[in-house]
Amino acid sequence: MTIKYDYHLHSDLSGDSETPSFQMAERALELGLSGICFTEHHDPDHPDYGIDFTLDFDTYFQKMKQLTARYQGRLELYTGMEFGIMKHLPPVLDELLRKYPFDFIIASLHFVNGKDPYYADYFEGRPERSCYEEFLQAEYETLKCFPPESFDTLGHMDFVVRYGPNRNRFYSYEAYADYIDPILRYLIEKGKCLEVNAAGFKYGLEQPNPCTGVLRRYRELGGELITIGSDAHEPAYLGYAFDRTAALLQELGFRYYTVFKKRRPVTVPF
Numbered sequence: 001m002t003i004k005y006d007y008h009l010h011s012d013l014s015g016d017s018e019t020p021s022f023q024m025a026e027r028a029l030e031l032g033l034s035g036i037c038f039t040e041h042h043d044p045d046h047p048d049y050g051i052d053f054t055l056d057f058d059t060y061f062q063k064m065k066q067l068t069a070r071y072q073g074r075l076e077l078y079t080g081m082e083f084g085i086m087k088h089l090p091p092v093l094d095e096l097l098r099k100y101p102f103d104f105i106i107a108s109l110h111f112v113n114g115k116d117p118y119y120a121d122y123f124e125g126r127p128e129r130s131c132y133e134e135f136l137q138a139e140y141e142t143l144k145c146f147p148p149e150s151f152d153t154l155g156h157m158d159f160v161v162r163y164g165p166n167r168n169r170f171y172s173y174e175a176y177a178d179y180i181d182p183i184l185r186y187l188i189e190k191g192k193c194l195e196v197n198a199a200g201f202k203y204g205l206e207q208p209n210p211c212t213g214v215l216r217r218y219r220e221l222g223g224e225l226i227t228i229g230s231d232a233h234e235p236a237y238l239g240y241a242f243d244r245t246a247a248l249l250q251e252l253g254f255r256y257y258t259v260f261k262k263r264r265p266v267t268v269p270f
C-alpha cells in the first residue's frame with residue numbers, strides 16, 4: 001500500500017463506533033500500515049440525534065497509553081481528535097489543547113444550524129443546491145472563527161454531498177466555485193492541510209471528499225498540504241480505497257502527504 005498512515009479513524013470511544021481500538025490496530029498490522037491516528041469524535045453542544053458525540057478524554061488517553069505499550073515497535077500510534085466546529089467553540093478547543101497532549105486535530109463541520117446533513121430532514125423542503133451552498137458557506141465562516149494554530153486539517157470538506165438526494169451527480173468544483181475557493185484559499189494562506197477523506201469511495205461517490213475537481217483546484221491554487229484518512233468506524237474500512245486515493249492524488253500532482261506528531265507536520269512521500 002502506497003499510503004502508510006491512516007490519519008482519520010474511530011473506535012468505540014466515538015459515539016458512532018462499536019469497534020474496540022485494538023481491533024483497528026490489528027487491522028492496521030494486517031494491512032501493513034506504518035501508523036494510525038485515533039481521531040475520536042468530540043462535538044460539544046451537538047444537537048440531540050440520540051448519539052452522544054462527546055469524548056471521555058481521560059479514558060481515551062489511558063487507553064492510548066496501554067495500546068502504545070502493546071504495539072511498541074510494531075505499529076506507530078498517534079492521538080487525535082475530530083473536533084466538531086461551531087462558531088462559539090474556539091475557547092472549548094483551546095482549553096482541551098492546553099490540557100491534553102494531542103498529536104493531531106481535525107476540524108470538521110458536522111452540524112449546520114442545528115441540523116445534521118447525515119439525516120434527510122436537512123434536505124427537506126428546499127433545493128439540494130441551497131443545502132450544499134449553505135454547508136460550504138457555514139464551513140468557511142465557522143472555520144475562520146478558530147485560530148489557525150488550533151487545528152491541523154479541515155476534515156471531509158464537502159461531505160454534505162454524500163447525503164444529498166442526488167449525491168454528487170450535479171456537484172462539481174465549477175458549479176460551486178464561489179463557495180469552494182474561499183475555503184481552499186484560506187487553508188493555503190494559513191498553511192493548513194486539506195484532508196483527503198477516502199470514505200467518499202465507500203459512499204459510492206467514486207472519489208474521495210473533497211471530490212476530484214476540488215482537489216485539482218486546490219493544487220492549481222498552490223495547495224500542497226494534505227492529510228489522508230479512511231474515516232473508518234470499523235476494521236473493514238481501515239485504509240479503504242487507499243490505493244485508488246494514492247493513484248488519484250499522484251495523478252493530480254501531489255508528491256507527498258502530511259502526518260502529525262505532537263502537532264508538528266511531517267511529510268511522507270507517496
Ligand SMILES: [Zn+2]
Pocket residue numbers: 082108110155156
Ligand atoms: Zn466527520
Ligand SMILES: [Zn+2]
Pocket residue numbers: 008009010082231
Ligand atoms: Zn470521522
